[in-house]
Amino acid sequence: MTTPDLTFVLGGARSGKSRYAEQLALARASSPAQPVTYIATALDAGDDEFAARIAHHRARRPAHWRIVEAGAELAQAIADADDGRTCILVDCLTLWLANVICPAGAEPTERNERNEPAPDDCAARMDALEAALARARSPVIVVSNEIGMGVVPMGAMTRRYVDELGRLNQRVAALAREVTMMVAGLPMTVKGERAR
Incomplete structure (x- = not known):
């Protein structure tokens, strides 16, 4: 199996991870021959502050990028955009994981009657x-938060979310050729050529 052209960018809140990933995509898409498809996972602002965050991201993106809003069907959105030449961000x-675990308007069911995680x-x-x-033929850049460096959170649902995101980040990092950890706006190479 060949390693996909996958770059994984991690960091905390306001670490510069999205801006860095966008710069990588711009570098990849130096001509219309390699366009960018930006797959956004924030579907519902929920409040004014989050709406402002979304607006800030939108204003920073080039107008010619194709934007896809992906709900829980992120895998399908990636497959649909994967034409072998488009850079996918x-x-x-x-x-995305927050929307999968706790969809908007739905109450999460944390445990069943036998105190097992709910299916x-x-x-x-x-x-x-x-x-x-x-399977991706196109170069893909994936952004995620690193949230597992603090104290163990209170509440079973929050702990589950932190655990699931940590597992998901590990899976994506294992596939990736390059993994970059953003710290205070600075890229720290964790995996890849520059890490050697």
Whole structure:
């Protein structure tokens, strides 16, 4: 199996990860021969502050980029954009996973009557995402938050989210040729040629 042309950019809130990923995509798409498809995972602003964040991201993106809003079907959105020449930028896994675990308007069911995690399609969707990334012919840049460096959160649902995102980040990093950790706006190469 060949390694996909996958770059994974991680970082905390306001670490510069989205801007860095956008710069990578711009460098890839130096001509119309290699356009960019930006797959956005933030579908619902929810409040004025988050709406302002979305507007800030939109204003920063070049107008000629193709924008796809992906809900839970991120794997399908990647497959649909994957034509072998388009640079695909996914921003971000953090919001996508939140929407998968706790869809808008739905109450999460944390445990069943036997105190086991409630069944959902989170594992299947993560498997599908991993498969779509592994099959990609186009260069793909994926952005995610690194949220597992703090204290163990209170609440079973929050702990589950942190655990699932950590597992998902590990899976994507294992597939990626390049992994960059953003710290205070500075790219730190974790995996790839520059890490050697």
